[in-house]
Amino acid sequence: MKLSVCTRKGLFVVERAGDWRIASRHFIGQPVTAALVDPTGSTWLAALRLGHFGVKLWRSVDGGAHWEEVAAPAYGPRPDDASDDPHPWNVDQIWALDGVHPRAPGRVWAGTIPGGLFRSDDLGASWSLNQPLWHEPRRRLWFGGGYDHPGIHSICVSPADPDDIVVGVSCGGSWRTRDAGASWVVATGMQASYMPPERQDDPAIQDPHRIVRCAGAPHVLWSQHHNGIFRSDDGGSLWRRISGAQPSDFGFAVAVHPGDPERAWFVPLASDQQRVPVDARVTVSTTGDGGRSWRSAGAGLPAADAYHLVYRHGLAISGDGRWLAMASMTGSLWMSDDGGSRWTLFSADLPSVYAVGFIA
Amino acid sequence: MVRLEFAPAIQRLSERVPRAPLDVDAGTLGAALDAVFAAAPSLRGYLLDDQGGVRKHVAVFVNGTLMLDRRNLQRRVAAGDRIFVAQALSGG
Numbered sequence: 235m236k237l238s239v240c241t242r243k244g245l246f247v248v249e250r251a252g253d254w255r256i257a258s259r260h261f262i263g264q265p266v267t268a269a270l271v272d273p274t275g276s277t278w279l280a281a282l283r284l285g286h287f288g289v290k291l292w293r294s295v296d297g298g299a300h301w302e303e304v305a306a307p308a309y310g311p312r313p314d315d316a317s318d319d320p321h322p323w324n325v326d327q328i329w330a331l332d333g334v335h336p337r338a339p340g341r342v343w344a345g346t347i348p349g350g351l352f353r354s355d356d357l358g359a360s361w362s363l364n365q366p367l368w369h370e371p372r373r374r375l376w377f378g379g380g381y382d383h384p385g386i387h388s389i390c391v392s393p394a395d396p397d398d399i400v401v402g403v404s405c406g407g408s409w410r411t412r413d414a415g416a417s418w419v420v421a422t423g424m425q426a427s428y429m430p431p432e433r434q435d436d437p438a439i440q441d442p443h444r445i446v447r448c449a450g451a452p453h454v455l456w457s458q459h460h461n462g463i464f465r466s467d468d469g470g471s472l473w474r475r476i477s478g479a480q481p482s483d484f485g486f487a488v489a490v491h492p493g494d495p496e497r498a499w500f501v502p503l504a505s506d507q508q509r510v511p512v513d514a515r516v517t518v519s520t521t522g523d524g525g526r527s528w529r530s531a532g533a534g535l536p537a538a539d540a541y542h543l544v545y546r547h548g549l550a551i552s553g554d555g556r557w558l559a560m561a562s563m564t565g566s567l568w569m570s571d572d573g574g575s576r577w578t579l580f581s582a583d584l585p586s587v588y589a590v591g592f593i594a
Numbered sequence: 595m596v597r598l599e600f601a602p603a604i605q606r607l608s609e610r611v612p613r614a615p616l617d618v619d620a621g622t623l624g625a626a627l628d629a630v631f632a633a634a635p636s637l638r639g640y641l642l643d644d645q646g647g648v649r650k651h652v653a654v655f656v657n658g659t660l661m662l663d664r665r666n667l668q669r670r671v672a673a674g675d676r677i678f679v680a681q682a683l684s685g686g
Contacts, residue, residue, distance in 0.1 A: 286651040286681045287607065287640040303636065309644040324644040
């Protein structure tokens, strides 16, 4: 069992061999915003966001032993008739890499800030912008949340059908394609209290902080939204609010059990206005019955004066559902092997962690 | 000829970036850079953004003056001009 840990100062591979340990380090000193490993473990992609020189993509075909730079997703020249587009035609960050599916070999998706979705059919060697979503008129309604421009942070490909995909946009809602990106429909049901009353139900300005899909029940998706927790039971067309999470339903991260769509985990923060753990105590909220009941667990997590923020991609569950990993923007990484009841600190000395992901 | 020089932080981006000042025959800043990109293709994406402008944190000097209009690669250069490309100071 391995874990990829993307941080502000490099990519770390944490491996379990008896105990967990850092097995390898890559791109030390460079911000690594996203990584993807294909199911065989051989092909790796790592997205870098160099402060001076822009977004770069590196690929390894030998499990991370050697890396080569490959073409990064990029926009073509901005046409004159797009001069009123409120968002730049420059890739600022790769925020999500996802999509390897046994029935679509070679296909990978990259979600970016400022909102472009890019597709590769050769495992990341070359990329093309998904034109239908980029030219969808309501894309211009999207706006940045935390960043200057909107971004696609979640790409949920259905295990049942590689052409059925849900993407999450901050702030631009939840969009679904059922034809591999040829056409897109925005999902309804989310609500945004940060908007004027007449816009709160507008599906194209919602801020789902993160969306995840249950691998074993692909019609079920969960979202940690800016205004609470939502769930879809129809593959990501309609969302409904799930209430009752304690001590808060504000946060960024969410994970769903790969085999049980009723089990989901969230990392609560005090509020939109105070993005720190409630009472400065790190906890994880979990439901085992689809959101009808909740419990809060924190054994092994910092219980006082702890100001960790677990960002969108800072919580992950292993493919067998046994392990949870959670990491913070202040460089702590914790593991749990009992469904999140008890946690063990792996390190408090990592760089700021952007994303964690299990590798089979 | 126009003289092009790259700071060490730029040289390390590709082994094909000239280590010593390079004289090229070019009438514009863009043409001068293109002469280097022809030999070091990967350098283009490091210095220029998706729309072909100079990246925000890359600094281009012409005769010691910082180029402020990052999109103006059509800027004329004349024989004897010196172009210096560096990494801007930023970040943490």
